[in-house]
Amino acid sequence: MEVYLVLCFICMLPIPAKSITTVDCKPAINESLAAKITINTVILQQPRCCFDNLTNLPCTSNTCEIWLVPAVDTGLSTFDANKASSAILSLSPYPTAFTGSSPANYFLTKVGLQSDFPCVSPSPGGYFRVGADGACSTTNCNGFLPQGSSPSFKYLLVDSVNKTVLAETKWSDSIALYTLKDPGTLGDGFAGRSGAMVIITTLLSVAAAVLLLFLIVVLALCCCGGKSKGSGSVVGSVMGSFRIPRYDTHHLKDPAPYDNPAYEKERKYTTQDTLPKTKATSAVNPVTQDTIKLQKI
């Protein structure tokens, strides 16, 4: 009985399972690349210095493999529940990972050997593109992520011999993928009338209208009105004193008394302008101005 009890005790003692170490690393996207996030791919930074401080590993850096787990929504908890399983690598093949009525929502894909990612990188600009294989169909291929989803990522250290997970990083922040937008929403770019255009149009229209107005006014004044506005008084030669304020020009058809403007304005002398424009007076000779020669008309 005691043997039975001891046996039972031994049976009931939990066999210590090899626990998975969680290292203090978090996958992040490679910010320096323009295509870091598309609708179905993500470019991550390489897993350097994440698993290098671990000891007591059954594999060396040449045989330890680094794998990646992209997971969406419930996939995170599903993976965490299953990660200790020895068949974890093929538990959720890529082709069915996100399809079906209750998909696993995660898959595993190999990144490379641990020796491929030493702590100090020999060449800068390392990256790992998730989704590089496109629409593939093998179990652990690096296929497209579901469009428009927000996956999280985790790097794993896997023993290549018995395919179990030895260590893992923390889950990354969920990275929202783009969803394709209709190019019609780019907008027509019709920003409305700019201020410059309004100014130019109004000022030029006003200027053209003003010019037209002035042109018409000038033409009306000078060519059609007959008023000698502005035609400066050209002082003609002085012709002599013609001091009669008012006189009749008998030869005119409608004899009206002619008011001598020279006299009105207190000017003592007459000028060419003030004389009536008839043949009689236009024959005045300025040289012999005191004698008026009357001519037969």
Add this chain to the structure above:
Amino acid sequence: MIIVILCNAFAAAAGLALFALAIWVAVDGYKLYPISGVSGKDDIFAGAWIAIFTGFAYFCTCIFGIYAARKQRRSLMLAYLIIMFIIFIFECASCITAATNRDYVSRLLLLLSCLQVECCGTDSPLDWVEYNSTFRQLYGTTYPWPLNCCKRLSSFEVADSQGCIIGQTSTMFTQGCFTHIESVLSRYTWAVSWYGFSVQMFVFFMLLIAMVYFTQLG
């Protein structure tokens, strides 16, 4: 009279400069015409062509104006005024056309990225990633954007296709085409529309002075 002659000489020079500037726009060193032709909004070039003719016409008419002012004949001055007014109207049309056209550049058509211009996408290469397009339907699995976005060697081969696909900024053009084209269009618009406008303002005042001179003649 001296003022009229001086103003006409200055306006002749300005008209000749407008002529040369409009030729520069019409020659289209930045190869903007195919793109604006596709969008149907190529009035900037119409404005430039009108400005070529009005610029040269200003030059010739102002020289005639100097002659008319010297001769002090009313009929000549009247002819000068009427011709200048007609050219003024045409140049107004050119300025307004060039200024309005600038507002019409369409973002959508610039997604059809241009071969000659060193740019990618409308605002940035991410436009190819975010928006659906025929290109994405055909090549979206391999290439995030067309290889036109990648820098090329002098032999027209892509300099670094792997780097371009993942988006290394040193291997591709990151400026959006809209920004590039908008800046070139602004340069053309400034030339035709604003310089033309300043010439118009000068000619406006010069014509007012010429009209006053005209009324003093005869």
